[in-house]
Amino acid sequence: MGLNYAKRMDNIKASEIRELLKLTEKPEVISFAGGLPAPELFPVEEMKKISVEVLDEQGTKALQYGPTEGYKPLREQITKRMAKVGVDAKVENILVISGSQQGLDFSGKIFVNPGDVVLCESPSYLGAINAFKAYEPKFIEVPTDEHGMVMEDLEEILKNNDNVKFVYVIPDFQNPSGRTWSEERRKRIVELANQYNIAIIEDNPYGELRYEGEFLPAIKHYDTEGRVIFLGTFSKIFCPGLRLGWVCAEEGVLNKYILAKQGSDLQASTISQMQVARFMEDYDIEAHIEKLRSVYKKRKDLMINTMKEEFPAEVKFTNPEGGLFTWVILPEHINARELAVKALEKNVAFVPGGSFFPNGGNENTFRLNYSNMSEEKIVEGIKRLGKAIKDMM
Amino acid sequence: MGLNYAKRMDNIKASEIRELLKLTEKPEVISFAGGLPAPELFPVEEMKKISVEVLDEQGTKALQYGPTEGYKPLREQITKRMAKVGVDAKVENILVISGSQQGLDFSGKIFVNPGDVVLCESPSYLGAINAFKAYEPKFIEVPTDEHGMVMEDLEEILKNNDNVKFVYVIPDFQNPSGRTWSEERRKRIVELANQYNIAIIEDNPYGELRYEGEFLPAIKHYDTEGRVIFLGTFSKIFCPGLRLGWVCAEEGVLNKYILAKQGSDLQASTISQMQVARFMEDYDIEAHIEKLRSVYKKRKDLMINTMKEEFPAEVKFTNPEGGLFTWVILPEHINARELAVKALEKNVAFVPGGSFFPNGGNENTFRLNYSNMSEEKIVEGIKRLGKAIKDMM
Structure with a gap:
């Protein structure tokens, strides 16, 4: 006989992000999946x-x-x-x-x-x-x-x-x-x-x-x-x-x-x-935050500009004024979970958007993080991702 | 209009211990209330x-x-x-x-x-x-x-x-x-x-x-x-x-x-x-634990021996083989919450036992901690507590 859990546990599933993060720990993976800050900027x-x-x-x-x-x-x-x-x-x-x-x-x-x-x-x-x-x-x-x-x-x-x-x-x-x-x-x-x-x-x-x-x-x-x-x-x-x-x-x-x-x-x-x-x-935390802002802005701009070049015109995305994420909307017939599998084959990771809708649907969306990867990896990762999208168009 | 809280919040009250700990922060109070380890033994x-x-x-x-x-x-x-x-x-x-x-x-x-x-x-x-x-x-x-x-x-x-x-x-x-x-x-x-x-x-x-x-x-x-x-x-x-x-x-x-x-x-x-x-x-955590054991044992023995001398014979208490606490049972007509007030007037604190019974009752009990006070304070505190109990007999 198994233990009897509370009814609420039927609702609680593993976070897709944290499960994904485990897969992306391999050093060869370019990960836009987590919401991780840039560790090289930590005040060690x-x-x-x-x-x-x-x-x-x-x-x-x-x-x-x-x-x-x-x-x-x-x-x-x-x-x-x-x-x-x-x-x-x-x-x-x-x-x-x-x-x-x-x-x-x-x-x-x-x-x-x-x-x-x-x-x-x-x-x-x-x-x-x-x-x-x-x-x-x-x-x-x-x-x-x-x-x-x-x-x-x-x-x-x-x-x-x-x-x-x-x-x-x-x-x-x-x-x-x-x-x-x-x-x-x-x-x-x-x-x-x-x-x-x-x-x-x-x-x-x-x-x-x-x-x-x-x-x-x-x-x-x-x-x-x-x-x-x-x-x-x-x-x-x-x-x-x-x-x-x-x-x-x-x-x-x-x-x-x-x-x-x-x-x-x-x-x-x-x-x-x-x-x-x-x-x-x-210490001057304002100066520390200012440093974060300048690094993240560069990464964000670079990601957005590379997406403009590498993604098909039918793919829409936001250009945020701050924070860590941009949001991508694919043509309706492309499933982002399938895309995630193809992208991982090319060693690129992101979080499919469906999990961000509590009532489901919207499987043609995904989230990209730009704070945690170097500029070089951002360009390379977006290029690979662009190819993966084009393969599914 | 106030906010509507969930029904479960009707059950949740402040922990008597943590509220008591606030009162006992004054340096003149000899506190047997918390379950605090001896800070002088921390490996700073x-x-x-x-x-x-x-x-x-x-x-x-x-x-x-x-x-x-x-x-x-x-x-x-x-x-x-x-x-x-x-x-x-x-x-x-x-x-x-x-x-x-x-x-x-x-x-x-x-x-x-x-x-x-x-x-x-x-x-x-x-x-x-x-x-x-x-x-x-x-x-x-x-x-x-x-x-x-x-x-x-x-x-x-x-x-x-x-x-x-x-x-x-x-x-x-x-x-x-x-x-x-x-x-x-x-x-x-x-x-x-x-x-x-x-x-x-x-x-x-x-x-x-x-x-x-x-x-x-x-x-x-x-x-x-x-x-x-x-x-x-x-x-x-x-x-x-x-x-x-x-x-x-x-x-x-x-x-x-x-x-x-x-x-x-x-x-x-x-x-x-x-x-x-x-x-x-x-480091050798076994040696560290051994040090804790020897200090706490001395404090425990001292507290128990002082209680034997200073508490009226009608008061019963446990002599633990380990851990941080002894448990005191007063004659039924003495309320430990009232005793706590009288003891605090003498700058001694402990936790009344009633809160340890989820369905209430047992107000003639209380808990004493011996790990956090010096030997000198243990003797002095138990003496004062003994007086407070005798005053209520």
């Missing part, structure tokens, strides 16, 4: 210096249990990051978590009864979809265009569904589409959340990685009733291996996240929190 | 050396995303820890998690539908109770005596309840009672789990901290059908600030935990995993 020397300083000065504290809310000096530093995206937050509004992925799991846990409706952009981040699925929601995908989620469609859905708990959005350089919301829609979604009494989960891992166009404040900036829960992370502006992110929310709402954190894993790593706080106190 | 100098080496040799890998399952050399080291408790595990049986608390949350997530029955020792670890509550189980407490859970009572409960998903146990130096299961009961619980088709969640944070008596293998050692899920942690044998623990289970079962990990926070900290693996490769 600074981390060495900081690690020693933290242990020298506060070693026993760094290795001991700490408060669930997080290390206070790090929470203070995070309020400065929030100011950068136009949000006036206090320490009391910040909970440190183990990467922003954990904030997605907590959002499901805190808000979703089985059968409740969760709204998201179509397409949406598949890690979020997988996290929410554990709480057995019904997903309704809201149509998007080049300016983000279409507010008329959102309103129509809210009018016709009375058990919507929250709308999950990535307004800046969305994963997977690379699209950015207009200011008008950022304001409008808050009005609709107020009117229909729902929460907004604003996932913002890439907001500080803008390469062109004008800065726009986070949706949380426009929040009037404490309905916007902002998720941030150090994974893309510092490094992901430490697993540190944060929730920024009104105190009453944040308290639910703190309770979830307490039950889930007590607290984030004390020593890692102290290291990141120290980095931001002693 | 070794950690400094290791941190630099890991970053020097594999800096970009240490700061990058890694596999959900965990860092392979650490998983290999963990199989050696499993051998120490009598379990023959392979790397494929090990998932690295963010402290064993996360394994409790995952166990709830993986097994429990609302209304399913979870069995536990009476009393049981309150952090586990809180983690499971998020999944809305019905708790049935199984009576315990000085040899652990009473198997006749367990069998009776299994006979009369057909929706039991798992039994949660801490067989070594239990939190909070300090009690250890006999070998006979370790074997018997596996037979009962096989017969009634349930899982056993074996939580084993203190197994290697035995100060006296004879070594007994983990329950997982007797597992014949892959029903025992073993949770281990580096928090008590190394340091808790890194937040690293593990799940050891049969591959099919472990796969569910890997899926839960992927959705919850992708992976444990890459750099911390590399550091702990390195510590175990380069």
Whole structure:
């Protein structure tokens, strides 16, 4: 006899990205699959210096249990990051978590009864979809265009569904589409959340990685009733291996996240929190982010320009103003999962787009990452991919 | 209008321990409340050396995303820890998690539908109770005596309840009672789990901290059908600030935990995993654990001996053979929550026992920790506590 698992486990499948990443570990594979930052830009020397300083000065504290809310000096530093995206937050509004992925799991846990409706952009981040699925929601995908989620469609859905708990959005350089919301829609979604009494989960891992166009404040900036829960992370502006992110929310709402954190894993790593706080106190993180921006912009431009040259004219793709991804739409008769197999034969990897739609379909789409490969590999990989596409036309 | 939370959030309350810990941060408080290891025994100098080496040799890998399952050399080291408790595990049986608390949350997530029955020792670890509550189980407490859970009572409960998903146990130096299961009961619980088709969640944070008596293998050692899920942690044998623990289970079962990990926070900290693996490769962790044992044993003996002198004869308590806690039973008319208030006036803190019973009651009990205070403070604190108890007799 096998063990009896909970019903929710029927919904939980392995993330296609993480399974793919395993296949792409071979050094000969040019991988546009993950959302990995460029490791050559990690501040390794600074981390060495900081690690020693933290242990020298506060070693026993760094290795001991700490408060669930997080290390206070790090929470203070995070309020400065929030100011950068136009949000006036206090320490009391910040909970440190183990990467922003954990904030997605907590959002499901805190808000979703089985059968409740969760709204998201179509397409949406598949890690979020997988996290929410554990709480057995019904997903309704809201149509998007080049300016983000279409507010008329959102309103129509809210009018016709009375058990919507929250709308999950990535307004800046969305994963997977690379699209950015207009200011008008950022304001409008808050009005609709107020009117229909729902929460907004604003996932913002890439907001500080803008390469062109004008800065726009986070949706949380426009929040009037404490309905916007902002998720941030150090994974893309510092490094992901430490697993540190944060929730920024009104105190009453944040308290639910703190309770979830307490039950889930007590607290984030004390020593890692102290290291990141120290980095931001002693070094110029703005200069570090500026360096990331300039490298990633070059890679992005190079990928887009090579795609223009190497992909057939019928293939459409976005030209993002920031972030890590471009989104490709193939002619309808080409299946991106089949393309992925052919591309892997040529040692090129990407993530087929179907997994980014919680209700399926759209198998003629895929996502490309440009942050993790060198310029040389980007050109070579896109050329091979172009050939693979042409073979299927 | 406030936000609508999920029904499960009605069950989730702040952990009394962690709230208490905040009050006890004042340096004048002698705290027997937390389950904190002795920070003066943390290997701070070794950690400094290791941190630099890991970053020097594999800096970009240490700061990058890694596999959900965990860092392979650490998983290999963990199989050696499993051998120490009598379990023959392979790397494929090990998932690295963010402290064993996360394994409790995952166990709830993986097994429990609302209304399913979870069995536990009476009393049981309150952090586990809180983690499971998020999944809305019905708790049935199984009576315990000085040899652990009473198997006749367990069998009776299994006979009369057909929706039991798992039994949660801490067989070594239990939190909070300090009690250890006999070998006979370790074997018997596996037979009962096989017969009634349930899982056993074996939580084993203190197994290697035995100060006296004879070594007994983990329950997982007797597992014949892959029903025992073993949770281990580096928090008590190394340091808790890194937040690293593990799940050891049969591959099919472990796969569910890997899926839960992927959705919850992708992976444990890459750099911390590399550091702990390195510590175990380069240093003698057995010698480190031996040092912990000798210090904790002295503190435990001193606390027990002082209690014998300072507590009224009507007060009963356990004399554990290992671990971090002793359990105190007051005369029935004395309420330990009231005693906690009086003790805090004398700057002594402990955790009242009521929270360790998922179905309430037993307010005449409390838990004392002896690992985190110096010998001087243990004597002084127990004297003050003895006075507070006498004042209420």
